[in-house]
Amino acid sequence: GAGVSQSPRYKVAKRGQDVALRCDPISGHVSLFWYQQALGQGPEFLTYFQNEAQLDKSGLPSDRFFAERPEGSVSTLKIQRTQQEDSAVYLCASSPRGSSMEKLFFGSGTQLSVL
């Protein structure tokens, strides 16, 4: 497809379980972003990659959150020992270059529910 693809679409995890969320950006896009959107709120920045380099991870809520993009294309957001407060929609976005003013192309998100 031509857009940003995220999988799984829905994920239910038991508290304490590890989860991995996948993002396939638009082919050739240099920049990739992860955002977290809690119910009724706007998306909140988690982390940013330019190619394989993670340039900003200031938004990751704790050291249980880890993101990687080893080959500069697909990215995985991993959450260890999930907690109920991790329940949210996790959005991935990409942009063609590295300019901060470029519009972002978002995927449909992964809705994570931690029970």
Added chain:
Amino acid sequence: DQQVKQNSPSLSVQEGRISILNCDYTNSMFDYFLWYKKYPAEGPTFLISISSIKDKNEDGRFTVFLNKSAKHLSLHIVPSQPGDSAVYFCAAIKYNQGGKLIFGQGTELSVKP
């Protein structure tokens, strides 16, 4: 602290009339402002943007106004159409912050036929 605020959670407008969505921000260092539109079960899609050096940007039925002294921006949709019904997010960014958009909470617009 909420640096970008959308104080109206919802707005209902009649088809053909003007929709005005408002956004306030607290950080005078923001360089660029964007509006994103989100349908249920989809990711946000870019709608329109404005640089901090301008006070107006227009694209078809959509116009964004920026009042820097009041730290306020607004999105005008004229005429409103039922397909415009969605959640609208205001976002802001500093030039040296990569793609670190700061989003407001969103306003749900309902355009009634």
